[in-house]
Amino acid sequence: MRIYEELFIVRPDATDEEVDPLLEQLKNVITQAGGTLEKTDKWGVRKLAYRVMKYDEGQYVLLQFAAKPETVKEIERRLRVADLVLKFLTVRIDEKLKRIEKRRKAREKRAARKPPAPPSAPAVASPLLPAEPAAPVPGAPGSSTTPAAPAPETPAATE
Numbered sequence: 001m002r003i004y005e006e007l008f009i010v011r012p013d014a015t016d017e018e019v020d021p022l023l024e025q026l027k028n029v030i031t032q033a034g035g036t037l038e039k040t041d042k043w044g045v046r047k048l049a050y051r052v053m054k055y056d057e058g059q060y061v062l063l064q065f066a067a068k069p070e071t072v073k074e075i076e077r078r079l080r081v082a083d084l085v086l087k088f089l090t091v092r093i094d095e096k097l098k099r100i101e102k103r104r105k106a107r108e109k110r111a112a113r114k115p116p117a118p119p120s121a122p123a124v125a126s127p128l129l130p131a132e133p134a135a136p137v138p139g140a141p142g143s144s145t146t147p148a149a150p151a152p153e154t155p156a157a158t159e
Contacts, residue, residue, distance in 0.1 A: 001035065001066045003097065008079055008088035009058035012045050019059065022082055026063065029074055035067030052086045064093075 006026075010019055023040060030037050043060035052058070067075075072090055079088040 001068060002092055003038075003064070003066050003094040004072055005091045005093050006063040006065070006072075006075060006079075006088065007091075008061055008063075009048070009052070009086045010061060010084045011086060012055060012057040012059055014059060014084050018084060019061070022084060023061070023063075025078065026075055029078065030065050030067050030071060033067055033071040033074070035065055035071050037063065037065045039064040055086060058086050 010022075019042075027037050027040075039062070041062040043062065045057050045059050048056055048058055076088065076090060079085045
């Protein structure tokens with residue numbers, strides 16, 4: 001058994017009542033051949049990269065399933081003769097999943113070999129750096145503070 005993704009594009013004016021029997025037919029082909037349908041996603045209507053059979057848009061449908069190569073040939077044959085389907089693409093993804101799993105295991109193995117990080121020491125003041133950050137200069141470019149206005153004098157205090 002191998003894992004495949006089947007992406008096909010259906011006419012944009014096709015209703016769910018027309019698309020659902022096609023999906024059911026493909027599901028039956030997969031299950032009768034001993035495969036399993038893992039995921040069915042309807043992506044909805046999207047714009048096509050180029051015009052196909054006088055259509056600028058199409059409904060995208062993605063199937064992910066595990067089956068034998070003979071089953072894939074039958075699915076592709078049925079998609080080829082279906083009037084609803086504009087285009088289809090079958091991709092075998094089990095090799096890709098194996099590579100991803102192998103990379104993940106290698107990464108975990110390297111992480112297990114790596115020595116733990118030493119505990120961080122308390123910060124020591126460097127003789128080259130000031131101990132406290134300098135206060136922003138009022139009115140300097142890039143400073144977020146604005147210069148403070150002088151406090152107004154009150155006439156009652158001059159007696």
